[in-house]
Amino acid sequence: MKTAPAPQAIHEAELRFIQSSRNVGEGLHRARLAFRSSMAGPSVLLKVAGASGLLCFWLARRGRSRRGYPVTSLWDTAVTSARGLMLALILRYGRTRLGAIFR
Numbered sequence: 820m821k822t823a824p825a826p827q828a829i830h831e832a833e834l835r836f837i838q839s840s841r842n843v844g845e846g847l848h849r850a851r852l853a854f855r856s857s858m859a860g861p862s863v864l865l866k867v868a869g870a871s872g873l874l875c876f877w878l879a880r881r882g883r884s885r886r887g888y889p890v891t892s893l894w895d896t897a898v899t900s901a902r903g904l905m906l907a908l909i910l911r912y913g914r915t916r917l918g919a920i921f922r
Contacts, residue, residue: 871909871913875906875909875910878902878905878906879906903907
């Protein structure tokens with residue numbers, strides 16, 4: 820038959836758990852700060868802006884070339900709509916995230 824742990828042992832285990840939780844929180848905070856500082860460099864921002872510009876240009880050109888042809892199926896319409904939606908999301912949320920990186 821097992822005996823119940825002493826109150827002092829329970830208290831020590833709770834303190835270790837609280838300290839472990841604090842360490843995890845501080846580690847995540849440090850990782851977030853390190854990620855922001857590394858991503859806020861001018862070279863990284865230029866690469867991200869250039870890549871997103873090329874992606875948007877590529878998506879816009881692909882959608883424009885298919886407009887001359889009649890829609891043959893519902894799938895063609897869905898693909899075109901998905902491209903437009905992706906482009907809109909990239910432009911809208913990319914702009915807000917880029918501002919947050921500058922801060």
